[in-house]
Amino acid sequence: MQFPPPPTDKHELEEGLAFTPKFDAHGLIVCVTQEAASGEILMLAYMNALALDKTLETGIAHYWSRSRNALWRKGDTSGQVQKLVDLRVDCDQDALLLRVEVGGDGKACHTGRKSCFYRAVSPEGGLTEV
Amino acid sequence: MQFPPPPTDKHELEEGLAFTPKFDAHGLIVCVTQEAASGEILMLAYMNALALDKTLETGIAHYWSRSRNALWRKGDTSGQVQKLVDLRVDCDQDALLLRVEVGGDGKACHTGRKSCFYRAVSPEGGLTEV
Numbered sequence: 407m408q409f410p411p412p413p414t415d416k417h418e419l420e421e422g423l424a425f426t427p428k429f430d431a432h433g434l435i436v437c438v439t440q441e442a443a444s445g446e447i448l449m450l451a452y453m454n455a456l457a458l459d460k461t462l463e464t465g466i467a468h469y470w471s472r473s474r475n476a477l478w479r480k481g482d483t484s485g486q487v488q489k490l491v492d493l494r495v496d497c498d499q500d501a502l503l504l505r506v507e508v509g510g511d512g513k514a515c516h517t518g519r520k521s522c523f524y525r526a527v528s529p530e531g532g533l534t535e536v
Numbered sequence: 537m538q539f540p541p542p543p544t545d546k547h548e549l550e551e552g553l554a555f556t557p558k559f560d561a562h563g564l565i566v567c568v569t570q571e572a573a574s575g576e577i578l579m580l581a582y583m584n585a586l587a588l589d590k591t592l593e594t595g596i597a598h599y600w601s602r603s604r605n606a607l608w609r610k611g612d613t614s615g616q617v618q619k620l621v622d623l624r625v626d627c628d629q630d631a632l633l634l635r636v637e638v639g640g641d642g643k644a645c646h647t648g649r650k651s652c653f654y655r656a657v658s659p660e661g662g663l664t665e666v
Contacts, residue, residue: 409661420647423655423663438568438577445575447568450631462659494666496652497645501580503653515627517550522626523633525553529592531539533553536624 409455412499420497427458428500434470435502439514442491442505448514449522451480453502465490467504485510539585542629550627557588558630564600565632569644572621572635578644579652581610583632595620597634615640 412426413419419426429435434452441448451469453461457477460468467488471478481487487509494503508514515522525533542556543549549556557565564582571578581599583591587607590598597618601608611617617639624633638644645652655663 423665425657425661425663436566436580438580440575440577445570447570447577447633450566450568450626462657462661465659492666493657494653495655495657495663496580497647497649497654501652502657503577517627519627522631523624524627525625527555527592527623527625527632529595531555531592533555533625535553536622 409458419499425495426499427455427495427502428498429455430500434472435500437469437502437504439467439488439504439506442507446521447523448488448506448508448520458502461490461493461504467506480514481509484513484516486513488514539588549629555625556629557585557625557632558628559585560630564602565630567599567632567634569597569618569634569636572637576651577653578618578636578638578650588632591620591623591634597636610644611639614643614646616643618644 410426412428427435433454437451437453439448452472454470457468457470467480469478469480488506491505491507513520524535526536527533540556542558559565563584567581567583569578582602584600587598587600597610599608599610618636621635621637643650654665656666657663
């Protein structure tokens, strides 16, 4: 799939029904992944046009690994496959929200936790596990 | 507040209790904002060290506006002030999750909607309002 370039008209970008994802200078768009049933935020990752295309085509979340510089079908090795419930885009179309159902043991973080956001920051700047 | 640089040791970064946010080449870190009570994702924005410092100091969400290149206390003009319930960091400390309670009319999007993620992408690439 070819994604059309963002329209120059702000109203069209925000109110229109054309999907015109805005990729950054590295060809990436940021994605928040949320467990659809619980609302829990699982992770934050990036997609390039290929990963986004594969995600829409297969209904399974694909990301672009910035560290490995490679297409990454989440769960390929862990079994924690993310089945798309829906994919949403924000007002200015430079961020995506993936609402998913997780396969395998239902987790998303490579540290063995369900969510990558397992530490809270105290006002003084320390962390505590939540 | 000065934020210490990320440790070189991965285990320390992921399992440690030192908050070492990793800012990108533009000095920014990505933030997902979630309504704490409902779990609804409201918006995605960025913070620089100043915005993060102000957020921790005041308990009110501050962001860095990339379009205006300015510190942005969310809700200053709209009344949609975001009171921090907690702030979490992900495994590799390059993304933040803000869990908030929203003041004013409880909305977050400048288009007048509660959430910025008000359109779903169909597998064929069109959008529908959710």
